[in-house]
Amino acid sequence: MTNEKYRRPFTFKSGQTLKNRFVMAPMTTKMSFYDGVITEDEKRYYQMRSKEVGAVITAAANVSENGKGWEGELGVHDDKHIAGLSELASSIKVNGTKAILQLYHGGRMTHASVLKGMQPVAPSSVKALRPDSEMPRGLEEEEIVQIIDDFKGAAIRAAKAGFDGVELHGANTYLIQQFFSPHSNRRSDKWGGSRDKRFRFIDELVDSVTAAVEEITTDPFIVGYRFSPEEIEDPGIRFNDTLYLIEQLCQKPLDYLHVSLRHYDQVSQSKDYKDQPILKYLHEQINGRVPLISVGDIRTGEDAEKALKNSELAAVGRVLLSDPNWINKVMEDKEDMIRYDVTEEERDLLALTNGVWGFMQGMMPERLK
Numbered sequence: 001m002t003n004e005k006y007r008r009p010f011t012f013k014s015g016q017t018l019k020n021r022f023v024m025a026p027m028t029t030k031m032s033f034y035d036g037v038i039t040e041d042e043k044r045y046y047q048m049r050s051k052e053v054g055a056v057i058t059a060a061a062n063v064s065e066n067g068k069g070w071e072g073e074l075g076v077h078d079d080k081h082i083a084g085l086s087e088l089a090s091s092i093k094v095n096g097t098k099a100i101l102q103l104y105h106g107g108r109m110t111h112a113s114v115l116k117g118m119q120p121v122a123p124s125s126v127k128a129l130r131p132d133s134e135m136p137r138g139l140e141e142e143e144i145v146q147i148i149d150d151f152k153g154a155a156i157r158a159a160k161a162g163f164d165g166v167e168l169h170g171a172n173t174y175l176i177q178q179f180f181s182p183h184s185n186r187r188s189d190k191w192g193g194s195r196d197k198r199f200r201f202i203d204e205l206v207d208s209v210t211a212a213v214e215e216i217t218t219d220p221f222i223v224g225y226r227f228s229p230e231e232i233e234d235p236g237i238r239f240n241d242t243l244y245l246i247e248q249l250c251q252k253p254l255d256y257l258h259v260s261l262r263h264y265d266q267v268s269q270s271k272d273y274k275d276q277p278i279l280k281y282l283h284e285q286i287n288g289r290v291p292l293i294s295v296g297d298i299r300t301g302e303d304a305e306k307a308l309k310n311s312e313l314a315a316v317g318r319v320l321l322s323d324p325n326w327i328n329k330v331m332e333d334k335e336d337m338i339r340y341d342v343t344e345e346e347r348d349l350l351a352l353t354n355g356v357w358g359f360m361q362g363m364m365p366e367r368l369k
């Protein structure tokens with residue numbers, strides 16, 4: 001079986017080539033030191049899961065001190081992080097795997113306890129609809145400009161550390177998404193109000209990051225963007241807002257778009273878009289202008305084939321936690337050898353320390369717990 005789509009290399013617009021169509025999905029490890037510096041455990045975790053995959057997108061790395069989302073989070077908000085990040089990039093790049101750092105700001109989805117007593121910040125002073133959420137402080141205009149600058153600074157640090165690219169984490173309810181969402185963004189200045197205005201932060205962010213890396217890198221450097229297609233909040237992002245977002249992002253010099261889905265076959269909540277999976281609508285809307293990364297419960301080669309009908313690259317997350325050699329087993333038709341279960345005793349062998357183990361518990365399908 002040599003014709004499977006996932007075996008073929010893929011070249012981004014910027015010129016970087018992935019050796020196959022698989023990408024390791026960004027997964028928070030909670031393994032970093034208190035100040036965001038990488039640990040030996042974390043390097044071991046990535047070393048184990050790189051090599052076979054086309055690219056690794058790292059766990060979310062925090063770009064601003066006031067954006068830290070949780071303890072053990074990777075940091076990229078200070079030059080002191082460059083040395084450790086450089087070791088991380090090298091350990092991922094063994095065997096030609098590309099290293100992409102995910103850039104993140106938590107916005108209202110964090111806690112004063114994580115921010116050493118500071119109140120979380122957000123586009124507006126509106127609490128998230130989560131049981132443990134805290135009332136954020138609405139950002140001042142200069143602070144918004146500063147955060148865009150922080151993302152830019154973080155991208156430059158990633159390039160200096162030897163990463164092949166960065167992914168802007170515009171998904172999963174964090175700050176970038178909060179600017180686009182009518183639930184979290186109630187501003188009436190130029191950063192909020194109409195949908196066009198709620199897009200302004202993303203617009204300026206993407207332009208600022210792509211221009212900065214263009215300026216400082218001579219080698220091809222990947223800039224990707226991750227988004228969540230819908231929100232449950234009312235008001236909230238609806239699928240037609242996402243089609244608008246895609247339309248705007250297709251006009252930017254981005255190397256890829258990466259949708260965040262629980263299942264690659266997931267259907268929209270919106271009654272107007274129920275005829276086919278979200279992924280297919282997105283792929284049709286993009287129409288080849290920018291490569292799309294699919295994700296969500298891809299557990300077999302057959303799943304990957306199906307997801308790749310409506311995307312150029314497929315991201316896999318949890319299966320790489322339970323089986324770091326999942327890619328080779330799929331590529332070499334040895335799927336019967338894939339490990340889908342992790343026992344407490346195997347945690348050390350799989351480099352799954354307390355943080356990631358705890359985080360996994362809420363996110364693994366029942367049979368993987």
Ligand SMILES: Cc1cc2nc3c(=O)[nH]c(=O)nc-3n(C[C@H](O)[C@H](O)[C@H](O)COP(=O)(O)O)c2cc1C
Binds near residue numbers: 171226317359363
């Ligand atoms: C332990 C864990 C941590 C995660 N951390 C992140 C993250 O830091 N950034 C992000 O964009 N998504 C994160 N996700 C979501 C994954 O990238 C992915 O979209 C999700 O797990 C679905 O893919 P899968 O079914 O292949 O695991 C995380 C998921 C898990 C299980």
